[in-house]
Amino acid sequence: xxxxxxxxxxxxxxxxxxxxxxxxxxxxxxxxxxxxxxxxxxxxxxxxxxxxxxxxxxxxxxxxxxxxxxxxxxxxxxxxxxxxxxxxxxxxxxxxxxxxxxxxxxxxxxxxxxxxxxxxxxxxxxxxxxxxxxxxxxxxxxxxxxxxxxxxxxxxxxxxxxxxxxxxxxxxxxxxxxxxxxxxxxxxxxxxxxxxxxxxxxxxxxxxxxxxxxxxxxxxxxxxxxxxxxxxxxxxxxxxxxxxxxxxxxxxxxxxxxxxxxxxxxxxxxxxxxxxxxxxxxxxxxxxxxxxxxxxxxxxxxxxxxxxxxxxxxxxxxxxxxxxxxxxxxxxxx
Amino acid sequence: xxxxxxxxxxxxxxxxxxxxxxxxxxxxxxxxxxxxxxxxxxxxxxxxxxxxxxxxxxxxxxxxxxxxxxxxxxxxxxxxxxxxxxxxxxxxxxxxxxxxxxxxxxxxxxxxxxxxxxxxxxxxxxxxxxxxxxxxxxxxxxxxxxxxxxxxxxxxxxxxxxxxxxxxxxxxxxxxxxxxxxxxxxxxxxxxxxxxxxxxxxxxxxxxxxxxxxxxxxxxxxxxxxxxxxxxxxxxxxxxxxxxxxxxxxxxxxxxx
Numbered sequence: 001x002x003x004x005x006x007x008x009x010x011x012x013x014x015x016x017x018x019x020x021x022x023x024x025x026x027x028x029x030x031x032x033x034x035x036x037x038x039x040x041x042x043x044x045x046x047x048x049x050x051x052x053x054x055x056x057x058x059x060x061x062x063x064x065x066x067x068x069x070x071x072x073x074x075x076x077x078x079x080x081x082x083x084x085x086x087x088x089x090x091x092x093x094x095x096x097x098x099x100x101x102x103x104x105x106x107x108x109x110x111x112x113x114x115x116x117x118x119x120x121x122x123x124x125x126x127x128x129x130x131x132x133x134x135x136x137x138x139x140x141x142x143x144x145x146x147x148x149x150x151x152x153x154x155x156x157x158x159x160x161x162x163x164x165x166x167x168x169x170x171x172x173x174x175x176x177x178x179x180x181x182x183x184x185x186x187x188x189x190x191x192x193x194x195x196x197x198x199x200x201x202x203x204x205x206x207x208x209x210x211x212x213x214x215x216x217x218x219x220x221x222x223x224x225x226x227x228x229x230x231x232x233x234x235x236x237x238x239x240x241x242x243x244x245x246x247x248x249x250x251x252x253x254x255x256x257x258x259x260x261x262x263x264x265x266x267x268x269x270x271x272x273x274x275x276x277x278x279x280x281x282x283x284x285x286x287x288x289x290x291x292x293x294x295x296x297x298x299x300x301x302x303x304x305x306x307x308x309x310x311x312x313x314x315x316x317x318x319x320x321x322x323x324x325x326x327x328x329x330x331x332x333x334x
Numbered sequence: 335x336x337x338x339x340x341x342x343x344x345x346x347x348x349x350x351x352x353x354x355x356x357x358x359x360x361x362x363x364x365x366x367x368x369x370x371x372x373x374x375x376x377x378x379x380x381x382x383x384x385x386x387x388x389x390x391x392x393x394x395x396x397x398x399x400x401x402x403x404x405x406x407x408x409x410x411x412x413x414x415x416x417x418x419x420x421x422x423x424x425x426x427x428x429x430x431x432x433x434x435x436x437x438x439x440x441x442x443x444x445x446x447x448x449x450x451x452x453x454x455x456x457x458x459x460x461x462x463x464x465x466x467x468x469x470x471x472x473x474x475x476x477x478x479x480x481x482x483x484x485x486x487x488x489x490x491x492x493x494x495x496x497x498x499x500x501x502x503x504x505x506x507x508x509x510x511x512x513x514x515x516x517x518x519x520x521x522x523x524x525x526x527x528x529x530x531x532x533x534x535x536x537x538x539x540x541x542x543x544x545x546x547x548x549x550x551x552x553x554x555x556x557x558x559x560x561x562x563x564x565x566x567x568x569x570x571x572x573x574x575x576x577x578x579x580x581x582x583x584x585x586x587x588x589x590x591x
Contacts, residue, residue, distance in 0.1 A: 146413075150413065150414045150417060152417065152451065154447060154448075154450040154451025154452070155447070155450075155451075157450040157455070158436070158439060158443050158446070158447050158450055161442070161443050161446055161450065161457065161460065162439055162440060162443050164457055165440055165442055165443065165461075165478075165479050166440075166479065229455075230455055230456060230457040231455050231456045231457075232456055232457050232458050233457050
């Protein structure tokens with residue numbers, strides 16, 4: 001049997017219609033109150049918590065037969081998580097899937113926002129491990145809800161203060177807290193803070209689903225999303241010393257790829273689709289060969305192997321937080 | 335004569351059939367230190383919780399005069415307003431410093447928290463203020479980045495004081511601030527509190543079982559027994575010439591050094 005053949009006996013997109021209605025109501029409420037975490041009756045999904053059960057439920061609720069689905073895991077279209085979820089919806093909903101950002105109408109993501117700017121006819125669905133930005137500062141759920149309700153976010157700045165006091169700069173590099181539409185403080189899921197500016201005033205609708213924590217929240221198109229900071233320590237994104245080794249792209253988020261056991265490494269686009277597109281368009285990094293999709297020298301680095309050493313286990317495991325990105329350059333300090 | 339800062343009338347709180355606090359009324363004026371003394375279980379801490387609106391009373395009311403001179407009933411205050419009041423105009427020094435401090439956060443962060451909560455967003459200024467306050471409570475500003483976990487009991491209490499006073503409150507509640515400290519540290523802490531109270535013109539409600547603390551700090555005192563106030567008056571008057579038999583017992587049971 002063809003593994004992409006549609007499975008029988010399941011409702012369209014796996015979840016039953018009543019469940020999808022329930023999730024859609026939560027999504028609508030989330031859109032109406034940008035950044036507010038809407039509780040919802042998260043279902044058991046045929047995958048473990050931490051693998052994107054929240055994102056999958058949101059995707060299942062908004063997916064239509066004409067949609068084209070793209071799934072990214074750490075920017076890559078071909079790691080275990082991304083492949084499995086894509087296959088899951090290909091089988092249970094029979095929708096078309098793609099790896100190209102421009103072709104997709106629904107993009108489910110883990111840890112990255114695509115480099116290609118999103119359009120108003122696209123929806124970005126984030127898989128969120130821990131939706132509560134105040135979680136590690138205030139352990140009581142009753143208290144964090146109260147803090148959100150009263151808009152008391154001084155605590156969030158205490159965390160940033162501690163970062164600066166300890167490291168000389170804000171050392172939070174992912175899940176960097178943002179203020180949405182001037183009201184709720186939100187955890188943008190563990191995307192690198194590099195992606196925070198892309199969440200601001202985005203053309204596309206952005207939905208966030210946390211399955212284990214049973215929360216859905218949303219950022220409607222063209223919503224003001226501001227990363228928290230201090231006046232004398234303004235928000236900055238990561239910068240990289242060198243362009244992508246394969247496609248020479250600058251101003252994009254790079255992953256470190258270990259090439260051998262003698263310290264050889266290269267930095268390549270974390271967004272694989274973006275990187276491929278650029279190479280097809282003729283851009284060449286210093287490690288790219290003549291064949292548009294083949295890096296030279298050490299044989300082809302298969303797309304499936306393009307997982308950074310320290311992320312190998314991460315991409316195949318339910319770890320909710322990415323390990324620190326060693327490839328990040330130092331941030332410029334005032 | 336200005337009107338009192340804090341007024342309580344007929345405060346009562348029951349825990350089941352047991353009355354923890356019954357029919358307590360008091361007036362507190364600006365710059366005045368009121369001590370509440372009594373044995374363990376006499377309802378001192380319950381009364382403090384009622385005054386600070388941390389516990390809701392079964393009967394009675396608490397009025398507070400705000401900075402704009404408007405007197406308002408604290409029990410009808412909205413949650414947001416009440417919390418704003420607590421972190422700006424009020425302070426609360428706990429007996430157990432680990433409850434009053436944010437232990438995983440550095441000393442500077444602890445002092446700066448209230449500033450950030452009321453909207454301070456300039457790291458340099460927050461830090462300068464924190465350093466200034468650490469110096470005022472006799473903590474080496476060089477320890478600004480140390481965790482309070484590494485501080486001694488006395489230092490933690492001083493840090494708690496700095497954390498509470500940084501927003502220049504007008505009224506501070508203190509629940510046994512010196513218990514559990516050795517006498518020399520106690521003496522320095524009391525000295526510090528007395529200086530700050532005089533300098534800043536704070537109104538203080540201090541709960542203590544230690545009559546020496548009451549004598550040193552307070553202008554007026556209330557003696558509680560079984561949830562009721564049995565005697566009130568000027569501190570030296572109550573301590574030197576106690577009227578009630580229970581107060582006489584309390585005063586006479588202090589060991590002379």
